[in-house]
Amino acid sequence: MRHPSYECWLQYEPVKNSGRANEYRSWCARLVVSEQGEVLNTAVDELRSGIRRMLGLRPAIAAELGPSKQIVIGTAASVLLTPDEREEASDLPEDGYFMRTVSDERGERLVIAGRAERGVLYGCFHLLRFLALGEETEELHIIETPKHRLRMINHWDNMDGSVERGYAGQSIFFDQNKFVADRGRIADYARLLASVGINGLTINNVNVHEVESKLIDDSFLNDVADVAGTFRLYGIQLYLSANYAAPITIGGLTTADPLDPSVGAWWKGAAANVYAHIPDFGGFVVKADSEHRPGPFTYGRDHAEGANMLAEALEPYGGVVIWHCFVYNCMQNWRDRKTDRARAAYDHFKPLDGKFKDNVILQIKNGPMDFQVREPVSPLFGSMDRTRHMMEFQLTQEYTGQQRHLCYLVPQWKEALDFDTYAKGEGTPVKSLIAGITAVSNIGNDDNWTGHLLAQANLYGFGRISWNSELSAEGIADEWARMTFGAEPKVAETVLDMLVRSWRIYENYTAPLGVGWMVNPGHHYGPNVDGYEYSLWGTYHYADCVGIGVDRTRETGTAYSQQYFEPNASMYDTLETCPDELLLFFHHVPYTHALRSGETVIQHIYNTHFDGAKQAEGLVAVWRQLEGLMDESRFAEVLERLQEQAEHAKEWRDIINSYFLRKSGISDKLGRMIY
């Protein structure tokens, strides 16, 4: 058996409660399935193997219903279902399923029925989760439908094996400019993703370099198709990040102008070739005119013209173009306080609303900047009525501790999804507006996938929340902790508590009050208050000896606040109503400004940094109490990361506090040591 940290949340340990085990065995001795299908077969295999591991039982597989208890699985077309069940299953949305215990003249059965095979697979994983968590299976009556059609993962893997912003080893897909020979790990990954409902992914970095440009041509398409096949078994569609300049780079054309007929023709040919290899190919993900990537701006075209040309090429096959909105001036003059990077996505894309083809989906990062520990929600959400768009989160903890610090991000994502845009009046949360959710992967070829074992919770949580954004962050953390570490209450409770507090802890000792950044340039790890202050990236805090913050108000600032609907626009714009946690994102204030909490800004900085470092140390202490309650190796690997975090948090604390004491000249009123 694999090492437990490799198994993630699919530990499938033997069920210890013997009453419960007997209850489960009564259902699981017999699996009835009458259909064949790639994904359905996967579902059956997963169910058999999970049952075997948890119950020590090899279920019999039958094609017909029997008299005693049994599990029945099938799609809407299955003859094993009653006519009513078939109709109910057909009426489910794509990927939906129901799971129900039934007892009638046809026998006693637990029915897992999906509209299609993928729903069945999800239902089987659902049942396995039930068993792992020790849930009651009598009188089940569950109907599950995904809240979001697209539930994707984006890999930023390069073919040389490196992972941009990867903190968990090298790529599991590529090495030395080839695909890895052993595809076993890819299959294991597909299984993890499917178990939490992910149905799409890109395998290559959205910054598409030279070699990777060839993923869409014959250089690599056989390999891509092979990997797509591995994911297909788990109901996951493969997409590729495409280089907008591919017609030049690999096509031999002299232009990539989207309005040049030869360019459109080239992409049509490229798409035809891709679909000849991968009939269910998802589409292209494109980051154009962003951070030195090529794009339509080179030719005086706008993003709609750029995206639509690609969309036309994919349209005949049902493919989509997923188009990044992360477009801003990354050569900004730091002296210029009028230009505001936060405004950029809205300013670029809002005027294009309605001009995109139906198979274009805009991909919008959760905040207007770049995955900071705290940002407001991007004002593009809600502002584009006539354009399909999706949410982008970042699992990989680029700015949130790089999987050396614990930072459970589901609460952050929940806030973004629940944010009321007021686009159609009160009650228009982001989650009601989006076509899907995607996230930048946090996995690599480290033994435990995510570097920090507890960072697996972010992958798990992302899958769960992209399926159902109504789930609570706590509930997800609880599920994950129990599935990962078993039902020992002290472990589950402790891990749950650590996870739910971790985002705030990390925020406490890093950049204060929503201003962001303050990291070392380039690698983005560790404190550096002025790291990006005099740079061209548009990410400033403007701290001087009097105050700090970015004035994004209407009257005196960049008027970014006005990209929101009312009442959000006024709420952010007004010093008195702006939430403390975003104060410095919207306002430049003196250090002596009193927050809504009653503290001054400077004292808040000191307090949170002392608190945060102490809390990070506390994580070590509570983790130590779990020694002996789990396998030694997982205990030790997490402990090592938490200790590193605690040390590093002190570095954060002292550098940030020293910076502001030196700059403001205002002492900590509690007289703690600042250097």
Place this chain on the structure above:
Amino acid sequence: MRHPSYECWLQYEPVKNSGRANEYRSWCARLVVSEQGEVLNTAVDELRSGIRRMLGLRPAIAAELGPSKQIVIGTAASVLLTPDEREEASDLPEDGYFMRTVSDERGERLVIAGRAERGVLYGCFHLLRFLALGEETEELHIIETPKHRLRMINHWDNMDGSVERGYAGQSIFFDQNKFVADRGRIADYARLLASVGINGLTINNVNVHEVESKLIDDSFLNDVADVAGTFRLYGIQLYLSANYAAPITIGGLTTADPLDPSVGAWWKGAAANVYAHIPDFGGFVVKADSEHRPGPFTYGRDHAEGANMLAEALEPYGGVVIWHCFVYNCMQNWRDRKTDRARAAYDHFKPLDGKFKDNVILQIKNGPMDFQVREPVSPLFGSMDRTRHMMEFQLTQEYTGQQRHLCYLVPQWKEALDFDTYAKGEGTPVKSLIAGITAVSNIGNDDNWTGHLLAQANLYGFGRISWNSELSAEGIADEWARMTFGAEPKVAETVLDMLVRSWRIYENYTAPLGVGWMVNPGHHYGPNVDGYEYSLWGTYHYADCVGIGVDRTRETGTAYSQQYFEPNASMYDTLETCPDELLLFFHHVPYTHALRSGETVIQHIYNTHFDGAKQAEGLVAVWRQLEGLMDESRFAEVLERLQEQAEHAKEWRDIINSYFLRKSGISDKLGRMIY
């Protein structure tokens, strides 16, 4: 013919002044030499080729004196010399020579005589310089003896081809963990070095990594010997940087403890093997216990024990150990203001004075920190009466603009060499105490050797000053400019003026008043005021909203000032007498402190930064006036660098000024734009 920027100062353009040319031709038509010898042959070849190029004349080579004018070259043993001349030559120190016109019964001749072959070579290069500069050759009477026995260059080249702190391309010695196949460039380099009197060099980085550790064993010794042979032709001795842990790394021992007999035996064997390949091998250069390099500290031994063990191994062959004094705690806690990196070399080595064997030479950087634009002279100079030591400069412009900015460093070196240590009372300058001078190379495989063509002046100047530290920085710059660009007065005058102003210009727009650093970490290029402020490297400025500087005084600071002899100790220690240019190196003062110049510190910062950026722009303007007065390509390549410098100087100006305006809250009294 090679491109002029490749030829450096050995352009040997035809002499234009026809009177002078005729004068020269009268001497140069006949070369008389009666001896054979590798270096002597080089001298003859150089003289012939230089004469041919400058005078369009192929000199006849004769073994006996003739009746008409001629050039006679020979060592103290030459039968061509008169008995008096032979005696005079014998009495010269090593490498010395005389050059003299004689007219007597034996004929009219220009005699170039060295004590040994190397002196002859230097004499021939001296004559060629005379011809190139159009000097009078009648009634010559020159005796030249080097002020310093060791005149070395250290390469920080790695065998993968990279050059640590290299700004002029890749290594000319190594590529892909092998020696380069084509040795032609190495010979051209040897010639350049010999032309300015360099007589030793290391070819590999003093941070000796894994592959490079094998340079001293059979893996590479044949190649090393071959390269040593190339340098030998030009009178240059080869040394190698050695890995102190080599007994472990390549020797298979379990220890590198200098007092372990097996370690001493291993090094003796290694030395014997090196000398079997290279009989005139110079010795080992060692950086031990410094910046994570292995060393004797690992075994609880001191540096004398560490160095002496190596010295014993080399002693039978006349080799030396050159031992770096760059030893300090590079894992310092930035919170700790008591530990002072500036103190480290003195604190480590002063107590060991007298304990080193005679063939150990300590290598001491000019300043106590690390090649900053401005530092005091290291107090180790003068403090070690009973230990041979040498001066280390840095040609490669790590902290002085990386050969993208113009920074002629000879004036800085002159200040260091002329610094009166008062070690034996007034009049004990550094230059009177040292056994030699070495410098970190600034060359690479760029077409023009040094990246910035004008940075060739630093290599030239280093050679000249290491031969004769009495030469003036201006005089050297003038020689270099005229030899490089020809005698066109406007070019030579302009270049001279640019060179001599360049150090101060660079200092003006970078770190103020001797405090140093303020660069981006890692690569050390470009402004970053807090770049090293909260780091472990021991390099801080301690700026807060009130003041700035490092208190190194006796009463309230680290007492570094007391490592100097009086009156220097008091001069630095006392606020009123400390030179402005080093004020912040020794004192922490308020921004409002009045300098000896009368300006406040803050206003000085603003003034020098505005001035410096303007001066950098001025360099572009004066250079432009030279268009058409030299070949287009050299004009263009220098212009491009100067333009980059001017732009980058503005970035320095604005970032430094903004940092201090924001921090101090004190406006520029001239009301200039600060952001």
